[in-house]
Each structure stands twice: as structure tokens, then as C-alpha cells.
Amino acid sequence: MKIFEYMGKYDYEQLLFCQDEQSGLKAIIAIHDTTLGPALGGTRMWTYASEDAAIEDALRLAKGMTYKNAAAGLNLGGGKTVIIGDPRKDKNEEMFRAFGRFIQGLNGRYITAEDVGTTVEDMDLIHEETNFVTGISPAFGSSGNPSPVTAYGCYVGMKAAAKEAFGTDSLEGITVAVQGVGNVAYAMCRYLHEEGAQLIVTDINKEAVQRAVEEFGAKAVDPDEIYGVDCDIFAPCALGAIINDETIPQLKAKVIAGSANNQLKETRHGDQIHEMGIVYAPDYVINAGGVINVADELYGYNRDRAMKKVEQIYNSIEKIIGISKRDGIPTYVAADRMAEERIAKVSKSRSQFLLNSKHTLSNRI
Numbered sequence: 001m002k003i004f005e006y007m008g009k010y011d012y013e014q015l016l017f018c019q020d021e022q023s024g025l026k027a028i029i030a031i032h033d034t035t036l037g038p039a040l041g042g043t044r045m046w047t048y049a050s051e052d053a054a055i056e057d058a059l060r061l062a063k064g065m066t067y068k069n070a071a072a073g074l075n076l077g078g079g080k081t082v083i084i085g086d087p088r089k090d091k092n093e094e095m096f097r098a099f100g101r102f103i104q105g106l107n108g109r110y111i112t113a114e115d116v117g118t119t120v121e122d123m124d125l126i127h128e129e130t131n132f133v134t135g136i137s138p139a140f141g142s143s144g145n146p147s148p149v150t151a152y153g154c155y156v157g158m159k160a161a162a163k164e165a166f167g168t169d170s171l172e173g174i175t176v177a178v179q180g181v182g183n184v185a186y187a188m189c190r191y192l193h194e195e196g197a198q199l200i201v202t203d204i205n206k207e208a209v210q211r212a213v214e215e216f217g218a219k220a221v222d223p224d225e226i227y228g229v230d231c232d233i234f235a236p237c238a239l240g241a242i243i244n245d246e247t248i249p250q251l252k253a254k255v256i257a258g259s260a261n262n263q264l265k266e267t268r269h270g271d272q273i274h275e276m277g278i279v280y281a282p283d284y285v286i287n288a289g290g291v292i293n294v295a296d297e298l299y300g301y302n303r304d305r306a307m308k309k310v311e312q313i314y315n316s317i318e319k320i321i322g323i324s325k326r327d328g329i330p331t332y333v334a335a336d337r338m339a340e341e342r343i344a345k346v347s348k349s350r351s352q353f354l355l356n357s358k359h360t361l362s363n364r365i
């Protein structure tokens, strides 16, 4: 991979490779943009097919966090970490403590939290070495696992998208096909079930499927079948790049609204679903509940305040659909514009000179 070429193309600030022989830590921290503030983004632990695949994932996810944080109105930039390894077998205390020390070395440029493959317990270990970590245990006055809050944000965002497609935001009697019933989707399915939606689920983890079948009366299908099932809403809640050339022709849903990051394999796939009349809730807008929740820790965690902000995801999705219709552009473009405009405006307002302790004039203060 031509790393500098890629970083230059999308204007990344920094990419760090962190290695600790004793614990087996191999981590890649990507910082995309810190115009709005320190980069906040989770740590993913995953068995990547190659080092290049891990680097690309870290970079793509970090950029997504820049847009997510900007669109959510947070004063935070975008970054992400991937740890190469199997979260079921390769974790140990030393690994997360070593990782915490690397984060501490960045002196606040990057703040981490949970993502796929990492847990509150892992964040607590990182917290032994640095304060630049969120999503730690409620025992520390923190917000804990972000997934249930992400799920709530997805649920309200899905309702806003449904209103556009079906004329009502009630999900009663609506059929939702859910890909991946892990931490976020399990909690999201509970909201959907309570509102009377019919669920079709799939997961590569049979126990996760069984739980959804037993608790929510969901119908189970094989992983390859989920794209083509008869449904009103498709909710991608596993990994990225699942809106692609193979899956789009199979889709019967009128709405795509789910928690997965980087759902569009390429931007042209966003154009394609727009032309098909599918209402797409942009991934980083609908799944911002978790980051909104953990970011509140930076001010001293207040759950009511955080949940009020998460409720706003409904309005954000409505606004983006409005811009998309007004300007005749796909929703993913409308969301990108919203985020980019905010970053550009803040960048401009911060361009004036401000004296700090390092400047030659500082002894005149």
C-alpha cells in the first residue's frame, strides 16, 4: 500500500504503528483530522487478512469518525485504532496497558473507546495508564458500554428514515432485516420488537441468532440470504462495505438504516441506491449515539444530557433527507457536506493568531 499517497488523498494527519513484543500488541492508530478538537474514535480488535487490510481499515474508520463527530455537533476530531488479533484468544492485561501508554504518549491528540472486539474491561485496563480513554466502567463515574446508546440512536434514526419512505415513523408491522445481531443490534432489536416490528435476522454466530429468535420472535436466515429477503428496512449491523455490486441487485428494502460503519463499499454505491429510490440513513449519522454518549464523559458524564443529544439523531436524519431532496443529491453526499461545512467554518473561526506559552512574545504577557 502506498501509505503517504493514500494519506495525502484524504488529508490524514498521522498514522502510528505500536508494537509490544511481550504482550503481542500490534496496534495501528490513525488520526484523520483534529480541526474540531482531539480525535475521538474506538479501538477495533480483529483478525485481519493482511497488514495492509488492517491499515486500510484504521484509515477508513478514522475518517468516518471525523465526519461522525462533526455531523453530531461534537467538538472532536476523528481517529480510530485497530489492534491486529483475535479478540477471543489474543487479549491480555499487558496488551491493553501497553496500548494505553502509547495513547498517553499522544498527549491528548487521540482519545479511545470501544469498538468491535473490545469491551469496557479493556477500556478499564487502558485507563490504568491514561485518562485519554472513554467508555470505562460506570464505577469510575463513566458511561460504560456505548452499544445500547448506539442502538437507541439507530432506532430513532430508523424511524426518521421510515417516515420519509412510508409516510409514518411508526415501525409497527414493518419488517426489518438485521445483519449481525451483536451488541448494538441486539439492543436495537428490542426497541423494534417492543414497537411491533417483525424481525428477520442473521449472524455468523449461531448463539446470537438463537437469542434473537427466542426473545424477539425473529425469523432466522443464513448470512448470504439477508440481502434478498422480503422486508421494508435493511439494517446492516455487522461490518462495512456491504452495500456493493453483489448485494444491491438483491435488495428489496425501501430503507437502509443500521449501525455498521462504512456501509457503502464505494461512493458510487451510494449513488446507485439513491437512484433506486432507497432511503439511506448515512451510517455515521445514524450510528453516532455511542460516540455522543462517551464524549459526554469529557464534561463529567450526565446520562440525561447525553440521551437528549442522541434523540437529535432523528432530526439529523430528517434534515439530511431534506437537503437530499432539495438539492437532488444522495443522502450520503448531503451528510458529507453538512460535516465538511462545519469543519471548514470552525477552522476559519480559529485561524486568528492566539498567543500561547511557546511563542517568543509569551514573556510579555
Ligand SMILES: NC(=O)c1ccc[n+]([C@@H]2O[C@H](COP(=O)([O-])OP(=O)(O)OC[C@H]3O[C@@H](n4cnc5c(N)ncnc54)[C@H](O)[C@@H]3O)[C@@H](O)[C@H]2O)c1
Residues within 6 Å of the ligand: 114, 115, 116, 117, 146, 147, 148, 150, 179, 180, 181, 182, 183, 184, 185, 202, 203, 204, 205, 208, 223, 237, 238, 239, 240, 259, 260, 261, 287, 288, 290, 291
Ligand atoms: N458498539 C457501538 O457503540 C458502535 C457504535 C457505532 C458503530 N458501530 C458499528 O456497528 C457495527 C456492530 O457493532 P457491535 O458493537 O454490535 O459489534 P459486535 O461485534 O457486537 O456485533 C457484530 C455482529 O455481527 C456479526 N457478523 C460479523 N460478520 C458477519 C456477517 N458476514 N454476516 C452476519 N453477521 C456477521 C458478528 O458475529 C457479531 O455478532 C460495527 O460495524 C461497529 O463498528 C458500533
Ligand SMILES: CC(C)C[C@H](N)C(=O)O
Residues within 6 Å of the ligand: 040, 041, 042, 068, 112, 113, 114, 115, 116, 135, 146, 261, 287, 288, 290, 291, 294
Ligand atoms: C467512540 C466509540 C463509541 C466509537 C464507536 N465504536 C463508533 O464507531 O462510533
